[in-house]
Amino acid sequence: MRAYLVRRFIFMVVGWWLLSVVVFIVIQLPPGDFLTNYIAGQEQAGTFLEREEIESLKLYYGLDRTPIEQYFYWAGRFVVGDLGRSFGSWRAAEQPVTKILAEVLPFTIILSTLALIFTFAVAIPIGIYSATHQYRPGDYFFTAVGFIGLAVPNFMLALLMMYMLFKYFDITAGGLFSPEYALADWSIEKVIDMLQHLIVPVVVLGTAGTAGTMRVMRGVLLDELGKQYVITARARGVSERKLLFKYPVRLALNPIVSSTAYILPGIFGGNAIVAIVLSLPMTGPVLLTALRAQDMFLAGSIVMVEGALVIFGTFLSDILLALVDPRIRQERAAAA
Amino acid sequence: MTEEQATVVAPESSAPTDEDVILELNDVRTYFELDEGTLKAVDGVSFNIRRNETLGIVGESGCGKSVTGQSILRIVPKPGDTQGNIWLRRNGETVDLASLDPSGREIRDVRGRDIAMIFQEPMTAFSPVHSVGNQIMEAILVHENVPKQAARDRAIEVLSQVGIPEAERRVDALPHELSGGMRQRAMIAMALVLRPKLLIADEPTTALDVTIQAQILRLMQDLQKEMGMSIMFITHNLGVIANMADQMVVMYLGRVVEQGSVEAIFGDPQHPYTQALMESIPRIGLTRGERLTSIAGTVPVPLNPPEECGFSSRCPKFIPGRCDAKVPDMLETSPGHHVRCVLYE
Numbered sequence: 001m002r003a004y005l006v007r008r009f010i011f012m013v014v015g016w017w018l019l020s021v022v023v024f025i026v027i028q029l030p031p032g033d034f035l036t037n038y039i040a041g042q043e044q045a046g047t048f049l050e051r052e053e054i055e056s057l058k059l060y061y062g063l064d065r066t067p068i069e070q071y072f073y074w075a076g077r078f079v080v081g082d083l084g085r086s087f088g089s090w091r092a093a094e095q096p097v098t099k100i101l102a103e104v105l106p107f108t109i110i111l112s113t114l115a116l117i118f119t120f121a122v123a124i125p126i127g128i129y130s131a132t133h134q135y136r137p138g139d140y141f142f143t144a145v146g147f148i149g150l151a152v153p154n155f156m157l158a159l160l161m162m163y164m165l166f167k168y169f170d171i172t173a174g175g176l177f178s179p180e181y182a183l184a185d186w187s188i189e190k191v192i193d194m195l196q197h198l199i200v201p202v203v204v205l206g207t208a209g210t211a212g213t214m215r216v217m218r219g220v221l222l223d224e225l226g227k228q229y230v231i232t233a234r235a236r237g238v239s240e241r242k243l244l245f246k247y248p249v250r251l252a253l254n255p256i257v258s259s260t261a262y263i264l265p266g267i268f269g270g271n272a273i274v275a276i277v278l279s280l281p282m283t284g285p286v287l288l289t290a291l292r293a294q295d296m297f298l299a300g301s302i303v304m305v306e307g308a309l310v311i312f313g314t315f316l317s318d319i320l321l322a323l324v325d326p327r328i329r330q331e332r333a334a335a336a
Numbered sequence: 337m338t339e340e341q342a343t344v345v346a347p348e349s350s351a352p353t354d355e356d357v358i359l360e361l362n363d364v365r366t367y368f369e370l371d372e373g374t375l376k377a378v379d380g381v382s383f384n385i386r387r388n389e390t391l392g393i394v395g396e397s398g399c400g401k402s403v404t405g406q407s408i409l410r411i412v413p414k415p416g417d418t419q420g421n422i423w424l425r426r427n428g429e430t431v432d433l434a435s436l437d438p439s440g441r442e443i444r445d446v447r448g449r450d451i452a453m454i455f456q457e458p459m460t461a462f463s464p465v466h467s468v469g470n471q472i473m474e475a476i477l478v479h480e481n482v483p484k485q486a487a488r489d490r491a492i493e494v495l496s497q498v499g500i501p502e503a504e505r506r507v508d509a510l511p512h513e514l515s516g517g518m519r520q521r522a523m524i525a526m527a528l529v530l531r532p533k534l535l536i537a538d539e540p541t542t543a544l545d546v547t548i549q550a551q552i553l554r555l556m557q558d559l560q561k562e563m564g565m566s567i568m569f570i571t572h573n574l575g576v577i578a579n580m581a582d583q584m585v586v587m588y589l590g591r592v593v594e595q596g597s598v599e600a601i602f603g604d605p606q607h608p609y610t611q612a613l614m615e616s617i618p619r620i621g622l623t624r625g626e627r628l629t630s631i632a633g634t635v636p637v638p639l640n641p642p643e644e645c646g647f648s649s650r651c652p653k654f655i656p657g658r659c660d661a662k663v664p665d666m667l668e669t670s671p672g673h674h675v676r677c678v679l680y681e
Contacts, residue, residue, distance in 0.1 A: 228455060232455060235411055235452070236448035236452065237447035238444075238474060251463070
């Protein structure tokens, strides 16, 4: 088990390193160096920079060095938490990237985690139900709902839910707080208000992965249900319910756990439009504007942080997988 | 007409009166309603099993042997449905297993405790993520209210009883850590841990290599003597039947075509299908270069089968107008020896 964990940890670190190289290349991709773009942008806006100012910026970004040196310079500063400066694509203010991320990242992480939990909490029970009631009305119903869920775009669902909530429950779903709490101090009421506002984004972001996860759970479980070890267990008098949850469900969770790594990027990627529609402080809109304005430090940092989180999520799912399946523990330990 | 024959022929018999008969099947029919029609996997099977007796069930693949075994425990896969009577003598009374709810409490009580089953595939018979011991202990804990430690001790005991060395250590082994033969032994241990009265063995040695096969068969015989149980041995291997069984049932296309003692049937196989099976056994003393006879054709799929002798399509002694006119009756040709063929009418 320890050898397995060490191996997965090394994979994670290597993954992060490869990601950083890709991100650095992305930052360098736009024609000309970003300082030139920045200066041009400033000039368009009517601000002319002093020569010393340009020189100091050049020094700060290490533009006088070779690309490889620049990479290490950038990566070194990244590790200690200096992510560079945004050129003002977000809220039109030139500010450190960390400051922008502090605004949007925690909320994005919380919401993404909740959306992931929502996905599993909805998809796994439905998958189990569908598999145990294959080709019965309930199975057809959930299959149909699942495919509709897959086909309806996120933002559409967000708009619909906002409309419904407002019309029938008189709840405004946009934003993080109701107007009266937005500037108020933290209180129980404010937390409840925030949780109410979280429901819509969690549901909207979560449903995207739900249909797929549901189908995977159903398919794998159907496969497992017919296996000999299930019949053997039934033949020794184990009840159907215990039989279902002790054996096939546990084995069917295996691919679900490992697919977390695929669901997470979907949630991160899907948040741009939803965040715009629901006016939420998330990374999606920031990344979008940063890319359009070629604000490469901001865009690169978001890609880097979210990518690193996905890799970390994969690492967590690897640990979880080893806990669920003793074979993985052993085989990987033997291979390591 | 003997009493035994009456139970075989008459469809509406009541519970068996013979104390020695622990299980009696009476006109058992297991049909699968499919989109393509009705698949009659088991079509009117009647036989009984006596205390401490081994009953061999033979036939080619697809003739309903395994489904018969599954029907007894009511673990036939969907959409199979079992009709008829399956009388089991337990605690001094008889229950009709065919009348029970297949997922109900009563049949679950019977499974594992009164009737246990072992299967062909030792590779897949255990859950890959639970230890062998866990699954053996489960068999105990489902039926008896005993502490976990006691169940574990018994699991270790039964594992060593089936000849698994270092049972204290192996009890925690995952299935993939055991060899095929060891796994089959573990499966037998799991089946026998509650000392059932009847063990249904569905091709228990087919997936094993020949030397291991012999070991497992020997083990089953020893345990049968030790524990005093009946065995229903399902196989396509007539050699195994000759070794293991007292009574035998030959099945073809969901029906019993011949039944009687092993001596009687091997000595005088009467149904053309039984004769063909016997001719296809390789034996020492067969003249060199002589080809082993095989039965022409394959077992048809019993989807909406016509009312005729199921073997008529492959039978070398086929009589048009008689064999395809109706399903032949079961006839007693000598005491205890029954055959379902128009040749003996």
